[in-house]
Amino acid sequence: MTINDQLCHIVPGKELSARIRDLQIRLKNQGLDGALVIQKADLFYYTGTTQNGWLYVPEDGDAVFMVFKSVARAKAEARLPVIPVLSPKKIPDILSQQGLGLPETLGLELDVLPAAQYLMFKEIFNTSHIQDVSFEIRSQRAVKSEFEIQCMQRAGLMADRVAEQVTQLIRPGMPEIELAGLLEAYARKLGHQGLIRMRLWDNHLFYGHIMCGAAAAVPGAFASPTAGAGLNPSIGQGPGRDVIRPNEPVLVDYVFSLDGYLADHTRIFSLGPLPDDLQKAHEAMLTIQESVRTAAVPGAVTGDLYDQMIAMADDLGYGDFFMGAFHPKIRFTAHGLGIELDEFPFIAKGQTQTLVPGMTLALEPKVVVPGKGVVGIENTWVVTDAGLDRLTRFPDAVCVV
Structure with missing residues (x-):
């Protein structure tokens, strides 16, 4: 039996696309160049899966969904392209391959992000100014x-x-x-x-x-x-x-x-x-x-x-x-x-x-x-x-x- 045979209740692709577009409008209104979505509930909301990964949403253009585990499961559940990644430290390289530079201002879910994760992403996005995007995400999800x-x-x-x-x-x-x-x-x-x-x-x-x-x-x-x-x-x-x-x-x-x-x-x-x-x-x-x-x-x-x-x-x-x-x-x-x-x-x-x-x-x-x-x-x-x-x-x- 394949993964697809076992899955049901998939969130429709048009639903996910509309959610990401709405987030991009909110990013522009807040002066954010992009957001990195990490928390499981928010990942599910925007991608339709809770597999271990990171969703980068630029203020314009296509979102980039990078997954560590399970890539096969994420491909079956999500309705957007999945890029395998073995470490969050590779995120800047993947964004560059997608024609995206590091954002000047990056939104993170600071209401739920552990301090160690925040410090790690502050080092990875070392040229970016980090702001809290959780209020925008929670207001959208409301x-x-x-x-x-x-x-x-x-x-x-x-x-x-x-x-x-x-x-x-x-x-x-x-x-x-x-x-x-x-x-x-x-x-x-x-x-x-x-x-x-x-x-x-x-x-x-x-x-x-x-x-x-x-x-x-x-x-x-x-x-x-x-x-x-x-x-x-x-x-x-x-x-x-x-x-x-x-x-x-x-x-x-x-x-x-x-x-x-x-x-x-x-x-x-x-x-x-x-x-x-x-x-x-x-x-x-x-x-x-x-x-x-x-x-x-x-x-x-x-x-x-x-x-x-x-x-x-x-x-x-x-x-x-x-x-x-x-x-x-x-x-x-x-x-x-x-x-x-x-x-x-x-x-x-x-x-x-x-x-x-x-x-x-x-x-x-x-x-x-x-x-x-x-x-x-x-x-x-x-x-x-x-x-x-x-x-x-x-x-x-x-x-x-």
Whole structure:
């Protein structure tokens, strides 16, 4: 069997070409002569592959894709010419062979590039002035094409199927980690790729968080309103060995990762009805979600939406527990997503970015009550001319099993 026989879900060539052209416009606007794209998520976005290599995008002309390993795999997956290279030190020679000199000003992804890599490329491009190009790349990736939205719609359908499966698996006395393992196996059967990419340095996520009762309210370092104890301090988040009990909220905050694209949603399950105070808190979060759904139209400012959600939580009586109960709290209520879980835009304190059609958001108003648990909601949405359109559709109400 050849590599081509085993591959599916290839990003169309015209999609990649359009992305590279868009980047070139951004380079010109920023006065950059070229950019060297290295990070795996960005490489996938512009080339359709994550093979080990370097993509040089000049402000004009054809991009140059140089690959170390695997060249054969890159040729099968990418929809642009692939040039084998054994060392990044050969990049200037390859650019010269393509009729390109070293750029006067070079863009690098300085938000994610390790210091040792930066110093190496500073030496390789020793006549170039290096600038950060990550904001331009992230801003471009924030607005999804129709192809990308379709990918995320498919991921959303699979996320809904995983939520439905919870009702078939959950039972009293089951440890969180057992439910997580069964759900993760089911997600893999549906095509979950297993890896959830995050851009924030040193942040990792395995599928998501499944936590019950008071265990769900345990704080942690992860950039989320929830963390959980996890199995040990080396992980410090996610499902642990606490058991599921009747009349307690079971938080299922899972990300479905399909063909490179993500859908993120949270649902609350319960074996029997929740206590009235938690049920009312959950309904309050649905009220906040609906308010943002109608307000998050093209042109809306993300920081203003954040302030609106904070004010509503205060007015409804949940300000002390909204998006966390321990200080410091996270200062966002929604995050962009696509290839990575933490893309632009963020509905966050002080943000000035405006929404435009094609942006995708995971909107997640939640209440964290120490000693009792977590309630609330998260859905993935796409910004359209008419406002937010929902990509995850499993019912929002507490699912009583």
